[in-house]
Amino acid sequence: MTDAPLILLAAGGTGGHLFPAEALGVVLMKRGLRVRLVTDSRAMRYSGLFSADMIDMVPSETVRGRTPWALGRTGLVLGAGTAKALALMLRLKPAAVVGFGGYPTLPPLFAARALRIPTLIHDSNAVMGRANRLLSKGVTAIATSLPGVLDRDPALAAKTTTTGTPMRPAILAAAAVPFAPPAAEGPLRLLVVGGSQGARVMADIVPGAIEQLDPALLRRMVLTQQVRDEDMARVRAVYDRLELSCELAPFFSDLPARLAASQLVVSRSGAGTVAELGAIGRPSILVPLPGALDQDQFANAGVLADAGGAIRIAQGDFTPQRLAAEIAALAADPHKLGAMAQAARTVGRLDAAERLADMVTRVARI
Known part of the structure; x- marks a missing residue:
């Protein structure tokens, strides 16, 4: 060599x-x-x-x-x-x-x-x-x-x-895992990630959205969320009060496997995230990082949204009420989640x- x-x-x-x-x-x-x-x-x-x-x-x-x-x-x-x-x-x-x-x-x-x-x-x-x-x-x-x-x-x-x-080998392995839409009364596996510049807004918005969900959906929810250390106590307090099944951490070293196990992803729309969602084929709600000179994350999210694999929400519209409504609608329509997963796959290479x-x-x- x-x-x-x-x-x-x-x-x-x-x-x-x-x-x-x-x-x-x-x-x-x-x-x-x-x-x-x-x-x-x-x-x-x-x-x-x-x-x-x-x-x-x-x-x-x-x-x-x-x-x-x-x-x-x-x-x-x-x-x-x-x-x-x-x-x-x-x-x-x-x-x-x-x-x-x-x-x-x-x-x-x-x-x-x-x-x-x-x-x-x-x-x-x-x-x-x-x-x-x-x-x-x-x-x-x-x-x-x-x-x-x-x-x-x-x-x-x-x-x-x-x-x-x-794509890293871990992503290619995750891409081999087929998407399984949630059963009518089965768990809904929600993954929330934000990256170094995005986890704060997820800590601000997601707990409030989860609070607004119907109790029957809350009982089905299995949540994995990336949370910064400085936000951990306040986020965990909400989920403990709701008796929510959740796993919280500042970083997940096995994120590809967690993406594969998820049925809905809420995330920023960095280029790597969008590419991995396309490769693995998972439905998502994407919140582009605002303020970038080139609006690259907005354009990245548009690629998946235009294909039908994601819902793009500008940060100004990303409220607990809006997120709760989107999660509830998707949870009630497993066929749409399956169609979004298939559409996301068309973007992946x-x-x-x-x-x-x-x-x-x-x-x-x-």
């Missing part, structure tokens, strides 16, 4: 960027290639394919403001990161560098371009992220999860291939990692 070509995978340190990189890495390694991850310090929190000796960290900085001081700081940090990435490229001599979005991808992709190393970026969102937009004109090829993302730019569209979002690996080997000419 020491003589096998090396592919460097560059990703921001969040699950939405790291998980597709991990999924591609699994396939590339099965094909006999070596992989390493270039990222920031946040990636060390994630366990998976990349052990510590497979990770290289480079300095990076998000654009946090438009003042001369903020822009200057960002420029200095990214410059230092690019210098370190140049040294890394010269030492490792990768056959290609693949970026998955986030500002930590900028230094390694800038360095690869300067050294004329083949480059490819993958974007999971319905609207291309800002870091990938900065890189898009200079890379060798572009992969997107969804069709039509770059149709308005013919020059970029000409080097773009729709591959889908690469289970072969995305293989398709992206094919692109990588073409770009790297190996």
